[in-house]
Amino acid sequence: MDRNFFEKTLERWEELAIRGLRTGEKAECDAPDVLERIIVAGMGGSGIVGDFLSDLANHYSWPFEVLSLKEDRIPFRPREGDLIFVVSYSGNTLETLSVFNQSCSASRCIIVTSGGELLFRSIASGKCSLRLSEGLLPRLDLPEILYSILSFLTSNYKIPNIKAESLDDSIVIFKEDLKHQVNELAKRFLISPPILIVSRPYFSVAIRLKNDLAENSKLYSSIEFLPEAAHNVVEALPYIGDPNRIFIVTGKYSWGNIYIEAFSKALNGKTGYIELKGDSLLQELIYGYRLSAYISLELSSLRGFNPCTTENIDKYKEELGRVLSH
Amino acid sequence: MDRNFFEKTLERWEELAIRGLRTGEKAECDAPDVLERIIVAGMGGSGIVGDFLSDLANHYSWPFEVLSLKEDRIPFRPREGDLIFVVSYSGNTLETLSVFNQSCSASRCIIVTSGGELLFRSIASGKCSLRLSEGLLPRLDLPEILYSILSFLTSNYKIPNIKAESLDDSIVIFKEDLKHQVNELAKRFLISPPILIVSRPYFSVAIRLKNDLAENSKLYSSIEFLPEAAHNVVEALPYIGDPNRIFIVTGKYSWGNIYIEAFSKALNGKTGYIELKGDSLLQELIYGYRLSAYISLELSSLRGFNPCTTENIDKYKEELGRVLSH
Known part of the structure; x- marks a missing residue:
């Protein structure tokens, strides 16, 4: 993977957004009747969707709160009106798997992933998932992640200023x-x-x-x-x-x-x-x-770097996995 | 005010912590029976108390959530189990006054201030306050701010691992x-x-x-x-x-x-x-x-600077006041 792969994927962002839109519309996941709060748990490229929803919620005064969580646990007990999105593109992010293990037995969780351990556990425990396209870099599947969650929300709730049709319209910005x-x-x-x-x-x-x-x-x-x-x-x-x-x-x-x-x-x-x-x-x-x-x-x-490789992040993940497997 | 004033106030931190302890213990403010969430609104030196409580709450798994808010409004509608601390040492922080105006008519608020417009408005509207010592730099009254809120909480709620006596004991760290x-x-x-x-x-x-x-x-x-x-x-x-x-x-x-x-x-x-x-x-x-x-x-x-003066922050506040008064 190199600049060419990176660029080619960027050219696919519109298509990925549309895939996300369709995934979110069709998903039949259990969600609170009265949604009081969305908690989005995810690290790095998978976590940005929490900040994205937070910007939208804040600006449009959405009737529910949005909490962007970039940690290994939810620092409080979720409540009845909470809906947790557990997002890991690879499905193998250890911090995010930890949130899943600690929070998803007692709370309403929707998994957002392309596969990996998270998908395995979500299927094993009967949790609903929004499936992402495989084979991309996590940070490059951003539009699919954003649009799948956003379209799930607009399909299931009345959200001021973000209607389904305006989601479709927004796609022109990719051009x-x-x-x-x-x-x-x-x-x-x-x-x-x-x-x-x-x-x-x-x-x-x-x-x-x-x-x-x-x-x-x-x-x-x-x-x-x-x-x-x-x-x-x-x-x-x-x-x-x-x-x-x-x-x-x-x-x-x-x-x-x-x-x-x-x-x-x-x-x-x-x-x-x-x-x-x-x-x-x-x-x-x-x-x-x-x-x-x-x-x-x-x-x-x-600067003469390959945009696709992240040696130090990989080293961190490897080291974390090594410690946790002991 | 110069380095000497700064240093002298730092030598008073233990005394200020004890004052805070007493203020919090004695305060008779209306608070939820079942506290679900604390929201701490404050900017700069007055806002750090929200982060402080958040560190404690997270580490000790307190039975209520803590939200540190450094903005001009609460981005959602507070609920029954919320208690809002509105903190401004000077009482004249415009962002914090804005939170007070938008949130304190319908919600439970406790004002933490040494005076200024915030104290005036809290008295006028019958809101309870924790009064701070006057004449200090906001960032130098930190121990009084922290201990007054913490001691109010321990006096009114059962909080795991932070008992009233351990608050008293903690004071030795100032030596x-x-x-x-x-x-x-x-x-x-x-x-x-x-x-x-x-x-x-x-x-x-x-x-x-x-x-x-x-x-x-x-x-x-x-x-x-x-x-x-x-x-x-x-x-x-x-x-x-x-x-x-x-x-x-x-x-x-x-x-x-x-x-x-x-x-x-x-x-x-x-x-x-x-x-x-x-x-x-x-x-x-x-x-x-x-x-x-x-x-x-x-x-x-x-570096050859006076630690007490903050010209650019003052310029910002002046400019903000000028815009808002129009």
Whole structure:
């Protein structure tokens, strides 16, 4: 697997989104009548869907809460109105299997996976699953993961501002040409690894970008969330030496965001911008994930890395498996 | 206000903790009979208490959830079993006042403040408050904020492993001598701004350290949370150029933490450590906050900054106030 495989899969993102849409629509899984909370458990590429749903829920004031969980257990006892999505593309993520074991006997869980141990256990215990396409890199099956869960939710619940038809409509964003923005940002990040400043409803885009830069380009970046960042790190940012590192993630819902504006003024406007495009928040978020993938792909070439291999993550997983098998 | 004022207040931390203890014990505030969730809303120095309670709740499997909220609104409708602590030392934090206005008419709220607009509004609306000492920097009244809330909770609820007497006992940690560790870490951070790696139950210490370094030393650092960090940034860390930047925050509950061990092995053990001391998790956390304060104080001198002034945060607050008053 190399840049070519990566690029080819990116070209399949629209198709993967449509597959996800159909999977979620058709799934007949047990879910609470009155949904009070969604808990999404998943690590890395499989975990980003929790942040994605959280951005949507927050922005559209969904009638249920969304909790994105990137740990090996749910730190409290789930309740009657909770629905847990246990997401692991490979089905072999040890932290996520641990959540499954600890939470899915007593609670309503839906498994999202392409196979592996998680699928095996979910079948053995009679749990419902949303099956993903096999043979991809976990982080590259993102559209299928996002759309399968989102379409399951819209098919089973009335969700303000996200109707089934608007899901179908959102697919056009996969055709948007990003080349110019990708080239410009990749060149800037090559010189100055970014400090990403982000405010709701775009948290998930910054998280995905940071992760893509790490996994695909082997580039370390960091994120600061507004408004909290304006109460601490804003004090240190003028002294980082390279002011070109600061980028604010913005979209059409950032206009008139008083926290971004006050933060930017406190830094005398010395900030770059990463602009998301699209007709709806859903489109802007997908645009952001695509932008992240392409920027990190471009940067992997500029820095001379294979975007598909992740030696250190593999080493971690191997070591964790070794310890747990004893 | 200068280093001298800062240092003098740090010497008062034990006294402030005891004041907090007494305030929390005596307070007669309306709270749910069956507490299902605590939501702590606060920014910067006033917000760290949410992370502190979250570390404790998670580690000791408290029978209620803890949510640390550093935003201008609660992103869902609070329920019957929720208790909201609205914390602003000054009482004039605009984001926190916004949470108060949006959430405290229909929900159970306890105000934690030294005065300002928040105290005024809480009195006007008949809300209960835990009053803090006046005339300090918000981030320097930390022990009073933590202990007042914690002692309110232990006085009103049965909380596993945190009994009232163990709160009193924990106070000895304020006498621990930190000088050697402070000097060593301050010198290392001066050369290499740290990337802090942290796992539960020490999240709040890393967050506090990052914030103290920014506010007091004007030094930008970043945090990575385990196990999630092992699924993305571990891939980029070997390429940051300066391997001396990586520090793992550990304490006695880190022994045998398989996620830390596998992460460290994936990096071939090339990591520094920040070791917390104490007889209990509570003591270790307090130790960590004291360590953060002293390291950032020492670094402020080494870097030639006044630890008390925060020009850019002040500019942000002024700008935000200006926009909101229009």
